[in-house]
Amino acid sequence: MKGKHKVIVSTKRLKYEFELRRNLTIIQGDSATGKTTLVDMIRDFVNNPTGTPVEVICDKKCHVVEGSLWKEQLSGISDCIVFIDEGNEFITTVDFADKIQKTDNYYVIVTREALPALPYSVEEIYGIRTSGRYGTLKQSYHEFYRIYGTDTYEDKVSPEIIITEDSNSGYQFFEHVCIENGLKCESMNGKSNVFHYLNKHKGEKILVIADGAAFGSEIDRVLQVIHGRKNVALYLPESFEWMIMDADILKNNTVRSILSNPSEYVESKLYFSWERFFTAILIEQTKDTYLAYAKRKLNPAYLSGAIKESILRKMNIIDLNKKDE
Template structure:
């Protein structure tokens, strides 16, 4: 499945209207905010399609997954939007993560807990808020809002140290930048190590750079920690490869369309996260050129002054000079 898909589910008194655009969408929030009600309404509409109680409108089939037989149920579902309510322990398992990698569905998961086995985006974590007038005979309209946006930190920052989550080309690029600017740069070899590092270090000016496309499970505890400490900022590009593509150094007639609406091009069964897609695009668009990209070892062409300047200019609020 690819593209954006609008879901409208309603009764005479209650309505949800939202759009999803990635293979994994997370709905969070406290009790009594309407999360389980949404899933229950989807279930009622699917189980009783001819009934008049709940109306469901979507260009894709919708399905509610739960219980111990989830694998058997999911094996029969394809090209659908799958809703999963909190309380289903299987969503926390590596087995579930591996299983859904091979499906062409989108998944909407209700959970108050982080799911580290799943590579979900910081931009696809939502809460539900209620707006409009309240009255017995009037609809109560529920809409999604982003809990975390792409620009968590709005002020400018001049860090003393830069921390990245991996040791691949992204780290190699920023290490070179930091060496030139006489700044420290460290790789933490995995997103799960970011919190431990920040928790154990002082209040020095630290810039954390992570792949926003797959950092969703870490966002809650990391942002809580950042709110308690001074001088820490987090930068959340989709990925380093996305940042390179955004910089304009790669020329391709399809690139602007891809960057403007990635969901129209990303097949969920082929790419479990958008980071993998942008890596594949960058590799494909630069092959047989001086910018030929490799994930593990950064091509020295990306360390020329012109290329470095173009990439750094896309990093709003951040000064690494």
């Protein structure tokens, strides 16, 4: 499955309306915010579509998966939107991540826990709030709102240390930039180590660079550990490969079209996260050129003056230039 899919779930008194654009969507929030009610309504419709007051409108079939037979239930579902309510412990397991990785469904998971086995985006974590859009005597309208953004800075960022989540090409690029400008650069060798590093290092000016497309499971605790600290900023682009393509270095109309609306190109059965998709596209579009890209080892062409500066300019108010002595 790919593309954006609008879902409307309603009764005469209650209505949910939202749009899904990736294969993994997380719904968080406190009790009594309507999360379980949404799943209950979908379950009622699926189990008894003609005998329930619930109406579900979507271009894809919706299902609820739950309980100890979740694997059997999933095996019979294809090209659908699957809802899973909190309390189903299987969502935290590697087994669950493995099972859904090669499916062509979209998944909407209600959970207050982080799910480190799943590569979900910081931009696809939502809460539910009730809107007054329909008035107090009419339908109660529930809407999704995004909980986390992709950066945590308002003013100019001038770090002393950059940390990246892994040691691949992105780290190699920023390590080179840091060496040129007298800054430190460290690889965390895994996104879960970002939190531990920030918890130990509280004096330096730190810029965290991580793949926003798969950092969703870490964002809450990272934001908690840096709360109130003015010396830490997060920069969470979709991925380093996305940064390269967004800088328009390739001058490629195919890439421009993809970046303008990625949902229409990312096939969920092939790419568990958008980070994997952008990596595949960059490798494909630069094959047999001087910009040929490899994930593990950075092509030195990306460190040349004009190309390097094009990438850095896309970071807006983040300043990595050499500091005056």
